Amino acid sequence: MGHKNPDTDAICSAVGYAALLQVQGYPDAVATRQGPVRRETAYILDRFHLPVPLLVTDVRPRVRDIMTAPPITVHRDTPLYEAGQILQQHGMGSVPVVDDEGRLCGVTSVEDFARAFIQDLDLNELDRVSLHLDNVLRTLGGRALVRARQRELVNRVMVGAMEVASMLRRIEPGILLVIGDRTDAQLAAIRLGVGALVVTGDIPVAEEVVELARARDVTLIAVPHHTYTTVRLIHLSTPVHHVMHGDVPTCYPDDPVDVARDFLRGSVAGRSVVVVDKDGRVAGIVRRTDLLKPVHRQLMLVDHNERGQAVDGIEEAEVLGVVDHHRVADFQTSTPPFMRLEPLGSTSTIVAKLFHEAGVAVPPPIAGALLGGILADTLLFRGPTTTPDDRRVAGMLAEAARVDIDAYGGEILELASDISDRTAEQLLSADLKDFSAENCLFGIGMIETTNSAAVLSRRDELLAAMANLRAHDYTSVLFGIVDIMRRRTTILIEGHAQDVAATFDTALVDGNTVELPGILSRKKNIVPLLGVLARRITAS
Numbered sequence: 001m002g003h004k005n006p007d008t009d010a011i012c013s014a015v016g017y018a019a020l021l022q023v024q025g026y027p028d029a030v031a032t033r034q035g036p037v038r039r040e041t042a043y044i045l046d047r048f049h050l051p052v053p054l055l056v057t058d059v060r061p062r063v064r065d066i067m068t069a070p071p072i073t074v075h076r077d078t079p080l081y082e083a084g085q086i087l088q089q090h091g092m093g094s095v096p097v098v099d100d101e102g103r104l105c106g107v108t109s110v111e112d113f114a115r116a117f118i119q120d121l122d123l124n125e126l127d128r129v130s131l132h133l134d135n136v137l138r139t140l141g142g143r144a145l146v147r148a149r150q151r152e153l154v155n156r157v158m159v160g161a162m163e164v165a166s167m168l169r170r171i172e173p174g175i176l177l178v179i180g181d182r183t184d185a186q187l188a189a190i191r192l193g194v195g196a197l198v199v200t201g202d203i204p205v206a207e208e209v210v211e212l213a214r215a216r217d218v219t220l221i222a223v224p225h226h227t228y229t230t231v232r233l234i235h236l237s238t239p240v241h242h243v244m245h246g247d248v249p250t251c252y253p254d255d256p257v258d259v260a261r262d263f264l265r266g267s268v269a270g271r272s273v274v275v276v277d278k279d280g281r282v283a284g285i286v287r288r289t290d291l292l293k294p295v296h297r298q299l300m301l302v303d304h305n306e307r308g309q310a311v312d313g314i315e316e317a318e319v320l321g322v323v324d325h326h327r328v329a330d331f332q333t334s335t336p337p338f339m340r341l342e343p344l345g346s347t348s349t350i351v352a353k354l355f356h357e358a359g360v361a362v363p364p365p366i367a368g369a370l371l372g373g374i375l376a377d378t379l380l381f382r383g384p385t386t387t388p389d390d391r392r393v394a395g396m397l398a399e400a401a402r403v404d405i406d407a408y409g410g411e412i413l414e415l416a417s418d419i420s421d422r423t424a425e426q427l428l429s430a431d432l433k434d435f436s437a438e439n440c441l442f443g444i445g446m447i448e449t450t451n452s453a454a455v456l457s458r459r460d461e462l463l464a465a466m467a468n469l470r471a472h473d474y475t476s477v478l479f480g481i482v483d484i485m486r487r488r489t490t491i492l493i494e495g496h497a498q499d500v501a502a503t504f505d506t507a508l509v510d511g512n513t514v515e516l517p518g519i520l521s522r523k524k525n526i527v528p529l530l531g532v533l534a535r536r537i538t539a540s
């Protein structure tokens with residue numbers, strides 16, 4: 001991963017280094033970036049058919065990193081009997097209930113079962129059951145000898161254990177009647193219009209009963225169980241959505257783990273947070289035990305090492321190493337890192353050297369990208385950080401990628417200099433880095449251009465954007481405009497302009513500008529002076 005506001009070197013060195021790591025025992029290594037890809041960078045990736053690195057702006061553990069997925073769910077029409085078995089088999093206290101599309105309807109838990117059991121204890125209600133013929137058949141494991149096409153069931157169950165005459169006095173039309181091998185009672189019940197007849201005990205049903213049931217459109221089921229078991233199973237055929245609660249805590253896969261942790265804090269053991277996608281479909285589940293899962297997010301930093309330029313949440317990730325060509329200011333790790341820092345013109349140069357040292361040939365597209373990183377960062381070898389290593393490595397990469405260095409570099413600088421469709425805010429923030437020194441915070445933006453007149457014509461807009469930015473706690477905001485062709489650098493200053501000019505040992509022009517000869521580098525010519533500048537500001 002490269003730094004915030006990625007430039008071409010940050011992107012291309014990440015692409016190259018990920019490719020090297022993949023052959024060095026990290027097959028899952030992926031190149032990532034922290035922000036939009038610049039036009040010239042996009043051109044390079046496109047030219048060599050390389051994918052744009054994955055955008056990652058926060059590496060804190062996400063719910064998706066710890067959730068159990070795919071989760072066990074039950075359909076809303078699942079019989080209670082099966083839902084209960086699922087809870088039992090998986091040792092779960094609760095399970096999400098979903099509809100046909102997998103969207104969350106609610107959660108059913110052991111407590112819901114208990115509550116349903118207790119609420120049902122009213123004697124006048126004990127024979128009331130939500131009857132769904134499919135569920136009754138599924139739960140009883142019975143054979144439907146006749147299946148009614150029209151007749152509706154009322155939600156009441158009765159056992160036909162008494163004399164026919166007493167039984168007939170109590171039967172309501174539409175109920176489900178559980179009965180034994182009593183042909184006369186079976187026929188009488190059908191005539192009276194029961195909704196369904198369940199014959200227990202795996203006993204053959206008389207042909208005349210089957211025929212009458214068919215004629216009167218009454219469902220006739222033969223089951224293997226005895227009466228008590230049958231009645232209990234009918235009760236447990238109730239669809240689970242009658243026994244669930246809807247006020248369920250949910251979160252999204254991309255939420256920080258803390259969102260789930262807050263829900264689960266102090267909750268009953270076995271409780272869970274349901275993870276839903278943006279369409280409301282259940283994507284996973286988080287239980288308290290999931291919170292204990294270690295999240296191994298390992299980072300290799302390229303082209304930066306300072307906190308201010310590193311990805312948000314980096315303190316919660318494991319930094320395996322750094323490949324960089326910047327100063328080391330405030331870098332800390334918890335385990336010994338791999339470190340490769342060299343004062344070269346680009347990180348891409350170092351990555352190419354790492355390929356060479358590993359004895360791995362640089363694949364031509366990667367060579368093209370790394371060369372792009374070198375040319376962009378060294379301004380086609382014109383920049384003050386350019387070293388002989390950069391030129392030598394660039395020559396090798398150009399050969400591998402089969403490109404002409406001057407033509408390719410010219411295209412990159414040209415694209416980088418086209419600012420016609422960019423706002424002052426975009427120009428300022430495209431390559432802005434934060435630096436702190438002596439309790440001062442400096443924001444330093446740079447633009448290297450072959451057409452400095454186009455940038456300088458936007459001077460007032462830029463100063464206004466810098467003033468807005470400075471309001472966000474910056475001591476000073478600097479914007480360096482590097483004229484590659486005329487080899488001079490103009491620095492616009494917002495805040496403590498006198499002190500900045502004095503630090504550069506020059507005088508202010510127009511109240512907030514300094515003009516300096518040469519192609520200046522932020523890391524080589526500006527950042528090293530920030531300590532002096534900060535002390536000067538603090539003293540004044």
Ligand SMILES: [Mn+2]
Binds near residue numbers: 009010303325347377
């Ligand atoms: Mn760089």
